[in-house]
Amino acid sequence: MHIPDGFLDTKVWITTTVIGASAAAYSLKRTKLALQPDKVSMVALIGAFVFAAQMINFPIAGATSGHFLGGALTAILFGPWIGTLIMAAVLAIQAIVFHDGGVTVLGANVLCAGVISCFAGYGVYRAGMALSRGRGRIIITFLASWLSIVAASAGVALLLSWSGTFELGTALGAMISWHSLIGIGEGAITAVVAGFLLERKMTLAKGEMQHA
Amino acid sequence: MLNDKETNAAGAESASSYVITVNKTKWIIMLASTFAVAGLLSPWASSSPDGLERVAEDHGFLDSAKTVFNWAPIPDYEVAGLSGNALKVGSAGVIGVLVMLAALWVISRNYGGRGNHGDGSGMPAAHK
Numbered sequence: 001m002h003i004p005d006g007f008l009d010t011k012v013w014i015t016t017t018v019i020g021a022s023a024a025a026y027s028l029k030r031t032k033l034a035l036q037p038d039k040v041s042m043v044a045l046i047g048a049f050v051f052a053a054q055m056i057n058f059p060i061a062g063a064t065s066g067h068f069l070g071g072a073l074t075a076i077l078f079g080p081w082i083g084t085l086i087m088a089a090v091l092a093i094q095a096i097v098f099h100d101g102g103v104t105v106l107g108a109n110v111l112c113a114g115v116i117s118c119f120a121g122y123g124v125y126r127a128g129m130a131l132s133r134g135r136g137r138i139i140i141t142f143l144a145s146w147l148s149i150v151a152a153s154a155g156v157a158l159l160l161s162w163s164g165t166f167e168l169g170t171a172l173g174a175m176i177s178w179h180s181l182i183g184i185g186e187g188a189i190t191a192v193v194a195g196f197l198l199e200r201k202m203t204l205a206k207g208e209m210q211h212a
Numbered sequence: 213m214l215n216d217k218e219t220n221a222a223g224a225e226s227a228s229s230y231v232i233t234v235n236k237t238k239w240i241i242m243l244a245s246t247f248a249v250a251g252l253l254s255p256w257a258s259s260s261p262d263g264l265e266r267v268a269e270d271h272g273f274l275d276s277a278k279t280v281f282n283w284a285p286i287p288d289y290e291v292a293g294l295s296g297n298a299l300k301v302g303s304a305g306v307i308g309v310l311v312m313l314a315a316l317w318v319i320s321r322n323y324g325g326r327g328n329h330g331d332g333s334g335m336p337a338a339h340k
Contacts, residue, residue: 002262
């Protein structure tokens with residue numbers, strides 16, 4: 001759902017450029033505080049994986065195609081700020097090197113595919129795991145990443161309608177209906193990869209519930 | 213992964229009960245899959261319009277897309293001058309993976325992790 005240049009009007013792309021740049025700068029600051037040195041290569045590798053997986057469009061209902069986004073995966077693995085930083089790096093390289101997604105709308109793409117998808121995915125995952133007391137982790141991961149796509153597409157719909165492209169209800173309906181199908185792919189890939197890479201802590205210290 | 217029942221019986225878990233693996237084999241599998249997906253699988257991706265393009269087409273604003281930045285070295289994931297779709301797209305994917313690895317490694321090495329600067333990497337801590 002990379003927005004190309006031209007879809008958003010001037011006030012919207014300028015506003016979202018400011019928001020997207022601030023979010024990227026702040027995520028850099030949070031990463032500095034949170035990232036242990038031994039995780040540097042993991043962050044780089046997951047970013048590369050997200051880039052690679054985003055190249056694979058899978059056909060949907062003969063009418064459209066979807067691809068993995070990665071906001072929920074990066075946020076579940078590293079927390080939402082490092083997730084946002086990874087997504088911003090992926091989106092910037094796609095726009096600058098591969099002409100995928102616009103340059104004036106890079107901030108809007110960072111906002112939707114980065115901030116919104118990371119925080120929506122992470123929020124649902126944390127809340128779901130707390131409510132279920134850790135049961136059904138794979139199902140919660142699936143739902144969290146499905147919702148991250150729906151939330152990101154709703155963000156794009158909001159920006160499109162704010163640009164006067166089309167009316168809000170129509171925009172939301174159109175974007176959410178297609179992306180609730182595309183989100184199934186997101187849920188499946190995230191569940192497999194997060195299931196593969198996350199492990200139970202070796203020593204489960206009592207009272208040690210808080211991180212990030 | 214194996215003893216779900218036992219550990220659950222021992223006490224409630226939450227998202228913080230899980231940490232990212234340090235198992236080298238798993239990370240090597242991730243790296244290999246990343247290159248395989250970018251280099252080998254990518255040429256066979258669907259070329260149908262994506263979700264946003266579908267919506268833009270259905271609602272008549274696909275034409276409002278325009279090119280502002282025309283200097284992308286590998287536009288549309290095809291390396292110019294190579295013959296054959298598989299080679300063009302596959303090499304674009306591999307280049308992209310290498311660029312991503314380098315970019316994120318430099319960013320997170322320089323900016324991430326306290327006390328992680330200037331230890332023989334030759335790169336200055338660019339902040340402050």
